[in-house]
Amino acid sequence: MVWGNISTYQHDFNAQADVKSSFRGSSVSDSVTPLKTNSEMSGAFSKPMPWAGGGSTKPPMANNYLDSHGLNPGLGNAGHVSFPSAVTAAPTQAARMANYTRFSPSDWSASNIDHYNSADASRNQSERIRNEAIRLMREREDKTCMTQRDADRRLGERLHDETFWRSELQSELERNVNETHQLEHMRKNLERALAETEGPMRVNSECIYNREGRKGIDMVNDGVENSLMREVDNIKSCQDKMKRTLEQVNHQLGVNRNARHQLERDLANKDHSINIDHTCHNLQNTSRAINLHGGIEKVDPNVSIPETWADFSNRNIQASQSARSASQRLRGDVDNLITQCANEMWSHWNNTNMSFQQRITESNDAHNKLQSHMSKTMQEIYDQEKHIEALKQAIRNKGNPLKVAQTRLEARAHRPDVELCRDPPHHRLVEEVGQIQESIDLLNRKLNEAEIAHQTLLQNKARLEHDLKIKSNSLFIDREKCLSIRKSFPVVSLATKL
Numbered sequence: 001m002v003w004g005n006i007s008t009y010q011h012d013f014n015a016q017a018d019v020k021s022s023f024r025g026s027s028v029s030d031s032v033t034p035l036k037t038n039s040e041m042s043g044a045f046s047k048p049m050p051w052a053g054g055g056s057t058k059p060p061m062a063n064n065y066l067d068s069h070g071l072n073p074g075l076g077n078a079g080h081v082s083f084p085s086a087v088t089a090a091p092t093q094a095a096r097m098a099n100y101t102r103f104s105p106s107d108w109s110a111s112n113i114d115h116y117n118s119a120d121a122s123r124n125q126s127e128r129i130r131n132e133a134i135r136l137m138r139e140r141e142d143k144t145c146m147t148q149r150d151a152d153r154r155l156g157e158r159l160h161d162e163t164f165w166r167s168e169l170q171s172e173l174e175r176n177v178n179e180t181h182q183l184e185h186m187r188k189n190l191e192r193a194l195a196e197t198e199g200p201m202r203v204n205s206e207c208i209y210n211r212e213g214r215k216g217i218d219m220v221n222d223g224v225e226n227s228l229m230r231e232v233d234n235i236k237s238c239q240d241k242m243k244r245t246l247e248q249v250n251h252q253l254g255v256n257r258n259a260r261h262q263l264e265r266d267l268a269n270k271d272h273s274i275n276i277d278h279t280c281h282n283l284q285n286t287s288r289a290i291n292l293h294g295g296i297e298k299v300d301p302n303v304s305i306p307e308t309w310a311d312f313s314n315r316n317i318q319a320s321q322s323a324r325s326a327s328q329r330l331r332g333d334v335d336n337l338i339t340q341c342a343n344e345m346w347s348h349w350n351n352t353n354m355s356f357q358q359r360i361t362e363s364n365d366a367h368n369k370l371q372s373h374m375s376k377t378m379q380e381i382y383d384q385e386k387h388i389e390a391l392k393q394a395i396r397n398k399g400n401p402l403k404v405a406q407t408r409l410e411a412r413a414h415r416p417d418v419e420l421c422r423d424p425p426h427h428r429l430v431e432e433v434g435q436i437q438e439s440i441d442l443l444n445r446k447l448n449e450a451e452i453a454h455q456t457l458l459q460n461k462a463r464l465e466h467d468l469k470i471k472s473n474s475l476f477i478d479r480e481k482c483l484s485i486r487k488s489f490p491v492v493s494l495a496t497k498l
Contacts, residue, residue: 155281159274165313166270172317173263179324180256186331187249193338194242199490200345201235204228204352207482217467218474224359227352234348238341245330245337252323252330259320266316342491349489356483360475367471374464381457384450391447395440402436405429 208228283290304312409429413420 152281155277159277159281161310162270162274162277165310166267166274168317169263169267169270169313172320173260173267176256176260176263176320176324179327180253180260183249183253183256183327183331186334187246187253190242190246190249190334190338193341193491194239194246196491197235197239197242197341197345200349201232201239203485203490204231204235206485208232210477210481213477214470214474216470218363218470222355222359224352224355224478227348227355231345231348231352234344238345241337242341245334248330249334252327255323256327259316259323262316263320266313270313345491346489349486353483353486356478356486360478360483363471363475363478367468367475370464370468370471374461374468377457377461377464381454381461384454384457388447388450388454391443391450395443395447398436398440398443402433402440405432405436409433 208225211225211228279289409426412426412429415421
């Protein structure tokens with residue numbers, strides 16, 4: 001038929017329009033383009049046409065309105081090239097075009113039959129589609145109801161699981177809070193006990209400072225000083241233990257708070273999730289809060305599966321239980337430590353007091369003995385002074401007899417001549433002078449010895465007096481300054497542990 005050639009023309013004209021430029025929107029006169037010769041054409045133009053035998057006959061030119069019934073899908077208003085209209089063309093050309101644009105009766109009948117068959121096929125297909133759609137609607141309705149019931153059941157089971165884990169978390173949270181409060185109370189007791197150890201340390205330091213006021217020989221490294229040093233070491237050791245335990249308590253409180261925070265966060269998430277799932281479980285097809293959310297089923301915001309979800313809460317509960325167990329053991333350790341430190345400090349306190357009492361007894365005995373010796377020394381000094389005075393008197397008493405004897409000798413030395421006889425009186429006078437002088441010398445030696453003894457007694461008296469002052473000072477320090485402030489144990493909380 002001629003329409004096949006027209007379609008071929010349409011294809012070639014479209015090709016020319018693509019090569020040169022688009023003719024869409026141009027006028028009819030501008031749309032007419034001279035055709036190429038057979039030697040220049042390719043594709044459909046290279047085939048021999050009925051009018052290719054020569055002569056002046058030109059190929060028919062058709063406009064887009066010829067395809068208004070859709071007989072040729074290749075032509076239509078969507079094409080890029082506009083063909084010359086039969087109205088505007090020359091008379092000869094219009095007549096030629098009229099012959100080529102007419103359909104035959106067979107084409108007309110074929111078109112009608114095609115329309116009938118197409119209508120029957122579309123109706124049959126529509127009826128089949130309606131039946132399938134009805135069956136599909138029933139099946140989908142049943143399946144939707146079943147799926148919705150199953151979703152409701154699963155939401156109920158999920159709510160039951162969430163409620164169970166929420167109750168477990170709530171119970172564990174309460175136990176964690178109670179344990180944390182007890183541990184904080186124990187920490188306060190430990191801090192108070194640690195602060196009260198400063199009382200014995202202050203008393204001990206004051207005793208050591210006061211005993212530095214001892215003098216002389218009493219500056220001795222005695223049992224009291226050793227007891228005080230051992231007591232200081234014990235107090236420092238207890239303080240170090242309490243400080244380390246206090247650090248452990250603070251760390252454990254941090255662990256308890258962390259476990260509590262995890263439980264609270266998990267519990268808050270459970271509450272929020274329960275509210276959401278409860279709302280979802282109560283939703284029905286007639287609810288007002290329902291709405292379409294396109295593509296929401298393609299979004300997967302989930303971060304866990306049921307196993308990891310349950311394991312997460314279980315791990316939080318186990319972590320809290322472990323923290324509570326450690327906290328309970330630590331509370332027991334703190335209570336034992338306070339009791340142990342109280343007993344040790346009390347024992348050292350009593351030992352030091354006993355050392356003080358023993359030292360005071362020893363110092364008091366030494367002081368009494370010194371006083372006894374002091375009394376005896378004073379009596380001896382008095383007796384020695386009287387003896388010295390008697391010796392001096394005896395020496396003075398030998399002066400007159402010596403004078404008499406020497407005067408006699410001197411007087412008899414003036415006898416004249418032969419009268420100077422060495423007679424017995426002369427010998428006796430000489431012996432008497434020698435005897436008296438010997439007595440004076442002996443008495444002087446005894447006087448010298450007595451005076452030396454007297455000086456020694458005075459020196460001993462001075463030493464005894466000095467030592468008595470030292471002993472009195474030591475007794476005052478140990479008994480009045482030290483032991484008086486150690487009568488009561490200066491720790492209240494530790495004393496209750498004794």
